[in-house]
Amino acid sequence: MGTAVRADLHDPASLAALGHVEIVARWIVDGFMAGLHRSPRKGFSVEFADYRPYQPGDDLRFVDWKIAARSDRWVVRQYEEETNLRATIVLDVSRSMAWSGAQLRPLGSTQAVRLTKLAYAEILTASLALLLLRQRDAVGLVRFDERVRSAVPPRARTGHWRRVLAALHEPGSGLASSAPEALEQAARLISRRGLIVLVSDLLMEPDAVERTMRGLRAMGHDVAVLHVMDPAEQHLGGTGEALFVDPESRLEVPASVADVRSAYRATVQEVIAEWRSMLHSVGVSYETVVTDRPFGVPLRRAFAARQRLP
């Protein structure tokens, strides 16, 4: 993957088809870093180091407005890293994550080939871990479905990334998502204040999640939630009648797609708004991640969350 096309801005499915998670994640991070002027040591910390062009997703606090006023160029200030963050990525590997909109083909859905939510989330996790490690942050991983499947404590050592990658290949796809337990496990892995990133489709009960989030915030952790969604889950493509079955709870809902599509879209927007409202109310950042978007977009969201930390 050359530098002419940055991998972090490439179509996820096409990119994933080119290699294993390890390779793809490296391309993504390299591309992402190239967008940061190839300066992995430059972040948004205390000591000023350099300027670079503004990119969408950059924190507006670091835009140099004087330069923008003088030269009509938008640049952001970069600073030397000073701290060593301890971050844990909590990845949902339940069965609902192993799904893509291609499974709606019997209804005439014409979606392009897309990654499952899990595949997308795994590449995103690997990329985020690599990015954090390159900034000399300690990175851990917790995978969960109805229980915690694997837990990798945060480390900043060289070679720790391969351990994270190896954990990603461990089995999962349970029939439920027990995020509270996983989040508590992640908190236990971090001995001091740190960053916890939850990557999940959030097909779970929000009340328990809210209670856990409040606990994490009370412990001083910063939490970011990346809500992974397939486009078909957002828009419900296709036509005709079908019995829609939840692969985890076996909930069966008969519906005519054309008839219910509008109401479904409204409901999804309501759910997103509810998650966003609930998480913001407890001080947790929340972003939706759609699996047809380039990896650079959610990576930048997560990276921005990290940059807000000391």
Place this chain on the structure above:
Amino acid sequence: MAFLAPWFLLLSGAALVPLLIHLLRRRIGVQVEFPAARYLARAERDHSRTLRLRNLLLMVLRVLAVVLIAMAAARPAAHVGGAGHAPTALAIVLDNSLSTAVVEGGTPLLDGLKQMVHDVLASATADDRVWLVTADGAVRGGSGPALLEELERLRALSGAGNLRDAVASAVALVEASGMDARQVVVLTDGQRSAWTEPAPIRSGLSVLVHAPDRSAPPNRAVALAEARPARWTPRGTIGIRVLGADSTSYRMALGERTVGRGTVAPNEEAVIRAAPVERGWTGGTIEIEPDELPADNIRHFALWIGPPPAVRAAPGAGSFARNAVEVLRASERVTDGGGPGIAVASADEAQRLPALLFPPADAVRIGAANRALERLGIPWRYGALRREAAVARGAQLDGVTVAARFLLVPHGVPVADTLARVGGDAWVVSGPGYVLVGSPAAPEMTSLPVSAAFLPWLTDVLTSRLHTEPGRVWHAAPGARVTRPSGADLLEGPAGGRTALSGASFDAPPTPGTYFYIQGARRVGALVVNPEIEESHLERWSADDLRRRVASGGVTVERDRDAWVRLAFQGASRRSLIVPLLLAALLLLGVEMAAATPSARVRQ
């Protein structure tokens, strides 16, 4: 609203399809995995009322669209509001038969009917196509003013006409018009005897009928006036019969001269004897006192008056024929006086014409008979003797039995009338100056000489067919098709005017009277034109019966005069609803699409 093709309404059964789909939609069995099914369930739960209403709305729209399309296919037409009427093909059938000349309330019924036509024509517009069809089948078209002029000139027919055919013509006119709004209106006196068979009308065509609902006044009419025989030599009788409730007085006239008066009982035949001084073909009338329908109070007849013919019966004719001639001579129907006269003889002894010829009783004489026939120029020969029991068929000779007969074989193409047949063979033939019988006048050969029909038949043959004054009387209704007698060149009317005749047939004069056929310079027969006696029976159909006279689903019988005039253009305002219904169906489908597509526009 009426449907011109109602069987297409069965298509509305297709409305069950969206209905069943709506009711059975939850049974469709495609199953897909969908992790966000909880959102789907929540969407249905949260929006269940909206979804149910929307589904119900879609179902109703689809059912209505199907029903509207089915109704459009059934070609609906309905009365729609608003002033005026759509451009219309209107055929007005005016029954101007003789019976409509009856005077009711001091005014001829026809005048009232004409006034109604006048009112209808007054409401016609320039965009309408209007025809006036009368009972004689005459069709008048054109602008409103032109038709009004025609209407003013219209008079009652002298006969029955044919109202059924007139209605059929009117229907054909409006159906060929190509216009959407079609209407046939019928004005009649509703006479039972004149409209006996239903008019064949395409189902659904709007037909509006008016007939007065009051009873017809009592009527008297001359039902029969007939000279018996048609040729008087010079005496004869007139048979008369009068329809009515009471006896009535009559007057009999020959030409302009009254030859008799009297009183006759109703519905009974009376015979009037006379020996007038007139000679040749003459017309006469029987006339009764006038009543509400004057046109049938007079009836015409024709007769020929002249001296009796001289007849000589030869011995070979047989004793029965000779005795019959003697009887006629005794009654002065024939004479034996001066001149050769008419011969009644066996064919083998015939010397001259005119002659009534029988075959010889002895079959050996058949050769001589045939030679005599050839010598006399008669284009017939006697063939083989055929002995078989058979019954003769022919005027005056029906029922006469024949035991043996000689076949009558034509020689060349004879100009002759066949007066009677036995089986398929000619048995009695008549030509110029001769009447040829196939069996001898003997009881063992045929019952003719001993039958009651023999003497009248013989009288008719001698006084009409073989008399030196040829010709006979034909009867016809006004305007009826009549076969032209051979040799008749002109038709002379009662006032003396003459009309040239050509072709095999011609239409009888529309005015009743006695007309004479002219050949060269002399009368050779008479055509008596009288109205059909059925026209004198004025009883009327009930409304239901009138409705059955029109085999159409769209028939309306309106007894009230003003209401009928008001409804005359009902068919016009009954406009086709095909386009509005299709537009409505299209609109419903558009609404259905709009209601169904908001969710279909989202990104797939």
